């Protein structure tokens with residue numbers, strides 16, 4: 001039976017009748033189903049993000065990978081790279097004439113890309129004003145729970161090499 005408090009139905013509803021009150025009513029059961037589906041999806045998404053790095057293929061680092069020539073990066077300069085064979089982003093920093101450091105280019109807070117800022121002589125995260133030590137990757141300021149993931153590098157006469165790790169063949 002139609003509700004007499006509602007305005008008259010348009011002509012199209014004669015061909016496709018719906019009960020307006022029912023169409024606008026969401027039962028407690030339907031709402032609970034919606035909540036279960038949404039919260040289940042969010043839980044699954046979070047779990048995938050948490051284990052994503054472990055599921056991605058590791059780089060086959062049987063031999064060191066040449067990242068750059070020693071003179072390709074000036075003192076105080078930085079070079080971005082992607083570890084060959086992976087999607088891991090990295091930064092290579094020339095701290096002084098003979099010292100190079102490399103880190104995964106991912107803030108340990110919420111994964112923003114980090115950059116070396118020569119004026120401050122530290123690696124910084126623009127998202128929440130985080131900062132890391134350029135030699136060790138340790139947290140200097142900001143909300144990051146731990147230091148940057150450091151990649152081992154080796155400086156040779158013919159270049160700077162990624163000598164292992166990603167992630168994590170160590171040495």
Ligand code: FES
Pocket residue numbers: 107108109110111112125126127128129130142143144
């Ligand atoms: S994502 Fe880097 S400090 Fe928040």
